[in-house]
Amino acid sequence: MKKIHALGLSFCLFLTLLSLGGCGKTTEPISKTGFYFDTVITITLYDASYEKELDHCFSMAEKYEDLFSAQKEGTDIWKINHSQGQAVEVSDETIDILNAGIAYSKSSNGKFDITVGKLSSLWDFSESSSKEIPSVEAIQEALATINYQNIVIDGNMVSLTDPNAAIDLGGIAKGYIADQMKAYLNDQGVQSGLINLGGNVLCVGPKDGDEKSYKIAIQKPFSEDGTALATVKVADDSVVTSGTYQRYFEVDGKRYHHILDLSTGYPCDNDLDSVTIISHDSLTCDALSTTVFLMGLDDGLAYVESLSDVEAIFVTSDGSIQYTSGIGKTIPFELLDKDYNIVVK
Template sequence: MAIKYVKWLALCALAIFLSGCFDTTPTQTKIKLSGRTMGVDYHITYIDVAKNSEEIAKARQSAIDKLLKTVNEQMSTYDKTSELSRFNQSRSLEPFEVSPDTAKVVSESIRLAQLSEGKLDVTVGPLVNLWGFGPNMRVEKLPSSDELETAMNQVGIGKLTVDGNYLIKAIPELYVDLSTTAKGFGVDVVANYLDGEGVANYLVEIGGEARIKGRANEQRDWVIAIEKPVSSHRAIQEYISPRNNGLATAGDYRQYFEENGRRFSHIIDPDTGMPIDHKLVSVSVIHPSCMTADGLSTAIMLMGPEKGLEFARAQNLAAYLVTKTDSGFDTVYTDAFEQYLVKPVN
């Protein structure tokens, strides 16, 4: 069976970041840093007031790269020697010691799973791998019903617990995939580092997830454009200004495969074992924690347009949902999100 794969241009629906918002002055310099981490690009822009800002930037970039390397060594499923990979490979039911950071991300993932009534489930790894969206990134044929049943029996957030800095499996085959929260955590790690450096104005972005603080200059906030959910080209859906918050966007239009004209999304519903199949194509969430925004955006994507919007409103979340229609796209956002919209200037 031939399966057409469409190249994943990014880990999830991306936001496009605007540049050129600040002119260097004798007392303020706009510093831009970039690199690679977790299989995606990162971009950091911050305003510095030090006279030797360029020299300081080199040291900061080195420190940031080390921090992100550590996150990858802790939580990557692509690195077979990472903490998480070693936990997944283990068949022991005894407590498995991990770093405080990994324990923190798993604990938050469990909390969000409970909040979303199981829709966000980081134990869905066996299904993600079965559908070809895990580290092996390829399947030769669609999963059979027996394969789906076997994988479904290995999934369930109740099979994973955290006790201090220990992860505990209820079944030997349990496999944890933190792709829905770890990248957002990486953003938070960098933002917290810049906070510790006394940087008052910054924009940190890793693969489309972001955290913002302060302003781009004295006249304006940082402005971000949410990407229109189309796979053929890049276009802007909406301008927003998240202010001192994290931003994460989940979508099903960047990573998928097609078979006999049918599209299979990389977002797998733990309740069915199948890729999601509804009209909701993009969800953006603004939250003080980028890690939390990361998980919540995926949870709402899994719920679909009606239940997702109902959940976002019930939890008073700042959420922006894009739904595909026969004529294009419809957008809806919660009351909590409206304050972040950038109004057009007449």
């Protein structure tokens, strides 16, 4: 028997509502929701005079989807992936995100790589797919194409030295786009708001009103209704979670999720249910949430502790929670589900 699960869309709305509650705001917020990047996005601004700027953020979402999507025909990434190794001229924004993706791929020591496209395309977690497990042969062929060093950038020209390779920006695109939206809003004078791109949350300045921090929920893994496991309070920061419960399917009682181990080509199996990263910019959070998840609990904790201005929360499949040294100190943390245990080392 095959089952498909894509949790998180209703939770994205719940998360936004949670962060809006009890804010003591001086003006009524304005909010808009749409569907981009295969997920629900919601942007809320705490000043009704910025309706034009709010609308422009959704124009930005459409623009970036038309540049970065690997599935949508005619985008910059689609052209690179279908050029058979020939150089393709792309936008400045595409060059910008590719350089960021290459940097994160290099620093991850093989855990994260934006040339994962051939492998990720084998695993279909959409509602309409047949949920087939790829063959061993297909996985091995795809693994052979993963190497960020195959990307060649010369000005605005991009090529892949391996014509069979494919770029997939799914691990960083939402973070990059959220940061660009925030930069635009800041330039326009917006002082308080919340950008939520399918659960990638970025605060725009402190919250309006007496309470300056936003209360952001961390979802309880595999909760069908998006129940919150815990909350953190942040201001002008980003909170991004990668979890096995977000997109997965089941075949004969075995769960296959979307976070792929690039050493095997199969979903990562390391007893983690989720990793939440908190930092100032959303691109960092987006890339690290996947990378640190793939590192596993012990190595991931040590790695984040070595970074400046980054914190992490790990939720394991046995119901325990561990986090880095700033959680509960510089970043207020509240556990809501008493069935989970906080482990301090």
